[in-house]
Amino acid sequence: MQDLTIDPSLLIRAEPTTRHKTVPVQIGTGKGAVTVGGGAPVVVQSMTNTDTADIDGTVAQVAALARAGSEIVRITVDRDEAARAVPHIREKLDKMGVHAPLVGDFHYIGHKLLADHPACAEALDKYRINPGNVGFKDKKDRQFSAIVEMAIKHDKAVRIGANWGSLDQELLTALMDENAKSAKPVDARAVTREAMVRSALYSAERAVEIGLPKNRIILSAKVSAVQDLIAVYRMLAARSDYAIHLGLTEAGMGSKGIVASSAAMGILLQDGIGDTIRVSLTPEPGGDRTLEVTVAQELLQTMGFRTFVPLVAACPGCGRTTSTVFQELARDIQTFIRDEMPSWRKAYPGVENLNVAVMGCIVNGPGESKHADIGISLPGTGETPAAPIFIDGEKAMTLRGANIANEFRQIVIDYIEKKYGKANAAE
Numbered sequence: 001m002q003d004l005t006i007d008p009s010l011l012i013r014a015e016p017t018t019r020h021k022t023v024p025v026q027i028g029t030g031k032g033a034v035t036v037g038g039g040a041p042v043v044v045q046s047m048t049n050t051d052t053a054d055i056d057g058t059v060a061q062v063a064a065l066a067r068a069g070s071e072i073v074r075i076t077v078d079r080d081e082a083a084r085a086v087p088h089i090r091e092k093l094d095k096m097g098v099h100a101p102l103v104g105d106f107h108y109i110g111h112k113l114l115a116d117h118p119a120c121a122e123a124l125d126k127y128r129i130n131p132g133n134v135g136f137k138d139k140k141d142r143q144f145s146a147i148v149e150m151a152i153k154h155d156k157a158v159r160i161g162a163n164w165g166s167l168d169q170e171l172l173t174a175l176m177d178e179n180a181k182s183a184k185p186v187d188a189r190a191v192t193r194e195a196m197v198r199s200a201l202y203s204a205e206r207a208v209e210i211g212l213p214k215n216r217i218i219l220s221a222k223v224s225a226v227q228d229l230i231a232v233y234r235m236l237a238a239r240s241d242y243a244i245h246l247g248l249t250e251a252g253m254g255s256k257g258i259v260a261s262s263a264a265m266g267i268l269l270q271d272g273i274g275d276t277i278r279v280s281l282t283p284e285p286g287g288d289r290t291l292e293v294t295v296a297q298e299l300l301q302t303m304g305f306r307t308f309v310p311l312v313a314a315c316p317g318c319g320r321t322t323s324t325v326f327q328e329l330a331r332d333i334q335t336f337i338r339d340e341m342p343s344w345r346k347a348y349p350g351v352e353n354l355n356v357a358v359m360g361c362i363v364n365g366p367g368e369s370k371h372a373d374i375g376i377s378l379p380g381t382g383e384t385p386a387a388p389i390f391i392d393g394e395k396a397m398t399l400r401g402a403n404i405a406n407e408f409r410q411i412v413i414d415y416i417e418k419k420y421g422k423a424n425a426a427e
Contacts, residue, residue, distance in 0.1 A: 024038025047074040070290075080113065087120060124156065244274055310352060333356060376404075
């Protein structure tokens with residue numbers, strides 16, 4: 001028998017690299033306070049697409065995003081009506097028991113809106129500034145400084161977010177000219193990446209000069225192409241210790257947006273880069289905005305960084321599983337679990353660690369079911385119409401008949417009550 005020797009250099013890391021060391025930033029106060037950076041768990045955030053001046057509509061969407069698991073929610077503050085609405089939105093959310101920090105997204109006239117509406121400046125927990133459109137020419141530094149000074153006055157955190165689509169053109173032009181004169185010029189895309197990083201870092205340095213401490217600053221440099229995003233954030237992380245927000249801007253709709261965001265951010269997270277993330281999905285017309293929260297959570301959970309909801313493993317199906325029963329059961333169980341999580345999270349601490357397997361035939365069904373906390377192996381095409389149930393690795397029973405789905409769901413509920421209900425009973 002040939003000796004098996006494994007070259008250690010070929011082994012793939014089973015764990016992510018050490019997290020990039022960043023300065024921790026606290027967002028919000030009281031029950032809704034969230035720490036970003038400094039080794040804290042990666043935070044999920046999202047953004048509303050309502051008109052912020054529509055108080056009730058914005059409150060409803062913020063509440064839905066927060067209940068879906070968004071730990072920070074950003075809202076657009078683009079005009080006086082929106083700024084006036086912010087304190088009322090905060091008040092209504094607090095009365096509902098929704099304490100997720102609110103971030104104000106400012107462009108062009110943020111300095112004026114914050115100055116004219118001090119109640120808005122106070123109600124927000126963080127301000128988002130885009131250095132590419134905070135002001136132009138001689139107004140740029142003055143207007144940027146005004147926002148930073150307002151953050152200092154109200155003790156608010158600031159995200160300085162450079163964006164590929166609204167990059168500081170003066171900086172980009174200067175770097176392009178410098179590159180053209182270089183003995184070894186690089187391609188324009190590389191220069192643009194450098195401009196992105198410098199825009200964020202220069203602005204952060206200026207904010208610190210004005211008096212905003214590093215533990216109130218988060219940086220981002222968002223682009224819409226996967227390889228550009230990876231390159232830019234690696235550069236940013238290598239050259240600073242500010243807390244970092246990850247996001248692929250204009251990721252797109254449906255599977256394209258999900259795949260692109262997951263590919264880009266998954267690589268960066270594995271590299272230890274990123275303290276808070278957003279999956280910027282374009283929703284279908286009238287679609288559910290909370291999908292971006294679900295995708296962000298699933299990305300972090302499948303990579304092993306955080307645990308949000310019980311995992312449901314299900315086989316993809318093949319010629320052995322011409323019935324759709326296992327697909328329907330997997331869908332129903334997964335939907336049931338996610339719908340129940342807001343109440344389960346309070347009643348059953350630790351329930352998010354539950355693993356459930358819904359398998360479609362005897363090939364891998366029993367094995368996968370044994371690895372899960374609770375597993376069911378449904379009969380495939382031509383198999384005996386019986387569904388063995390495995391609990392904690394042992395076969396517990398076999399279900400038969402037309403009511404298998406409801407019976408299995410009850411088994412899941414009973415298991416959760418038995419295993420995770422003890423935590424409450426002991427208190």
